[in-house]
Amino acid sequence: MIVKYSSGTNFYEALRSALKxxxxxxxxxxxxxxxxxxxxxxxxxxxxxxxVKQVAWDFxxxxxxxxxxxxxxxxxxxxxxxxxxxxxxxxKQMLEDAKEFLDRIGFGNTQYVIISHRDKPHTxxxxxxxxxxxxxxxxxxxxLESKIHQVCAEMTQTKKYTWGKTKT
Numbered sequence: 410m411i412v413k414y415s416s417g418t419n420f421y422e423a424l425r426s427a428l429k430x431x432x433x434x435x436x437x438x439x440x441x442x443x444x445x446x447x448x449x450x451x452x453x454x455x456x457x458x459x460x461v462k463q464v465a466w467d468f469x470x471x472x473x474x475x476x477x478x479x480x481x482x483x484x485x486x487x488x489x490x491x492x493x494x495x496x497x498x499x500x501k502q503m504l505e506d507a508k509e510f511l512d513r514i515g516f517g518n519t520q521y522v523i524i525s526h527r528d529k530p531h532t533x534x535x536x537x538x539x540x541x542x543x544x545x546x547x548x549x550x551x552x553l554e555s556k557i558h559q560v561c562a563e564m565t566q567t568k569k570y571t572w573g574k575t576k577t
Contacts (some may be wrong), residue, residue: 410564411491411573412510412557416483416550420472420537421465423485427524427535428461438446438528442504446520448470453510459522468520468539476543486516498524498532506528506564507534513560515549518542 417423430439432492441449441457447467450458472484490507498506507523521538540548564574 410493410496410506410561410568410570413489413491414553414557415487415489416540417485418483419465420468420539421461423487423537424459424461424465425469425538427487428459429521430528438503438526440525441522442502442507442534443521443523444502445522447522455462463492464522468537471520471539471543471545474547475547476547477547481540481547484540486538486540488538490534490536491533492531493573494531496532497572503532503534503562506568507536509559510564511536511538514556515554518544521546529563 420466428439428441439458444457444459444464448460449464449465450460452458452569468485472481475481475484488510490510492503494515501527504523508517511517511521516538518541519539521536524535526533540550542548
């Protein structure tokens with residue numbers, strides 16, 4: 410498993426991008442697995458459905474509740490958990506992995522949306538998270554990249570996922 414991440418300023422665009430499909434993607438290849446502390450609904454097939462504008466508004470309200478000395482320039486954090494093409498990962502396992510990953514890097518107590526993608530040769534999950542936690546505090550991103558690498562390597566090893574060509 411490898412993780413890519415980025416930060417940004419626009420919750421709406423991050424969510425729209427995470428839910429985006431291209432002309433080759435079938436609707437069942439992208440599923441919302443979890444939406445923590447934001448508004449969502451279910452369709453007739455019991456699949457979670459998001460109103461992107463409403464969820465972006467929910468995220469912004471929490472980010473605006475931050476009362477620190479300096480305003481937060483990039484409150485949006487996006488993560489992509491990518492599995493090796495040889496690994497068969499069901500949505501339930503992907504959801505557990507995403508939640509464990511978020512907890513271990515310090516993003517477990519904030520708003521987030523986890524989306525399963527099966528539109529490429531490898532399975533992956535996209536996560537959009539708020540840098541302001543549910544208590545109005547900014548989540549520390551000090552040494553975030555090294556935390557991500559460490560957690561990713563440990564999860565790959567303990568869950569016996571396939572290593573890529575290199576282990577870095």
